[in-house]
Amino acid sequence: MLQIDQSWTLFLDRDGVINREISGGYVLSWGDFHFLPGVPAAIALLGRVFGKLIVVSNQKCVGKGLITASQLGEIHSRMTRRIAAAGGRIDRVYFCPDLEEDSPCRKPNTGMGIQASRDFPEIAFSKSLLIGNKLSDMEFGRRMGMTNCFVRTTDPGFHLPHPWVDLVAEDLPGAIKALGLEDKRRSGSGNASGPGQ
Numbered sequence: 229m230l231q232i233d234q235s236w237t238l239f240l241d242r243d244g245v246i247n248r249e250i251s252g253g254y255v256l257s258w259g260d261f262h263f264l265p266g267v268p269a270a271i272a273l274l275g276r277v278f279g280k281l282i283v284v285s286n287q288k289c290v291g292k293g294l295i296t297a298s299q300l301g302e303i304h305s306r307m308t309r310r311i312a313a314a315g316g317r318i319d320r321v322y323f324c325p326d327l328e329e330d331s332p333c334r335k336p337n338t339g340m341g342i343q344a345s346r347d348f349p350e351i352a353f354s355k356s357l358l359i360g361n362k363l364s365d366m367e368f369g370r371r372m373g374m375t376n377c378f379v380r381t382t383d384p385g386f387h388l389p390h391p392w393v394d395l396v397a398e399d400l401p402g403a404i405k406a407l408g409l410e411d412k413r414r415s416g417s418g419n420a421s422g423p424g425q
């Protein structure tokens with residue numbers, strides 16, 4: 229089991245981890261953005277465990293001209309406000325607008341991770357966990373030297389072993405169980421137990 233504390237950073241993919249992924253389409257407005265079940269509360273709990281929470285998201289829809297970067301920024305501020313209302317936080321959202329598969333910022337390329345380490349020099353990738361629903365997320369995490377958790381929200385048949393994947397969970401609340409962090413459910417001491425949601 230990982231010994232996660234405030235010196236750790238959590239990198240979260242967005243679509244299929246935080247919100248419902250739109251198959252064959254994109255989240256182009258707040259009306260398209262639907263949190264997956266239990267996610268705001270799960271992020272609140274994870275925020276009590278990890279020192280930093282960073283979102284890294286490929287968003288080709290910007291490069292395609294379907295949404296502007298500022299409209300996407302508005303969706304992310306609403307997302308962040310909803311998470312804050314549930315007692316959680318997101319420290320920074322990075323997105324890659326580019327269409328080209330070889331764009332340095334497009335996962336599995338590492339540009340967003342490198343940018344995060346410039347913005348937050350205290351990030352240690354050996355003490356970072358990436359949670360994503362695509363193998364491109366896992367490859368990104370591997371290239372950065374992170375521990376990887378695959379969530380099966382869009383690929384229910386996925387199973388270990390896989391060389392890029394360290395842990396598998398059904399979804400973000402399931403990842404909390406897989407990481408043995410359920411006892412961090414309550415705020416405060418960090419090791420309280422109880423029946424809280």
Ligand SMILES: [Mg+2]
Binds near residue numbers: 241242243245249
């Ligand atoms: Mg995704």
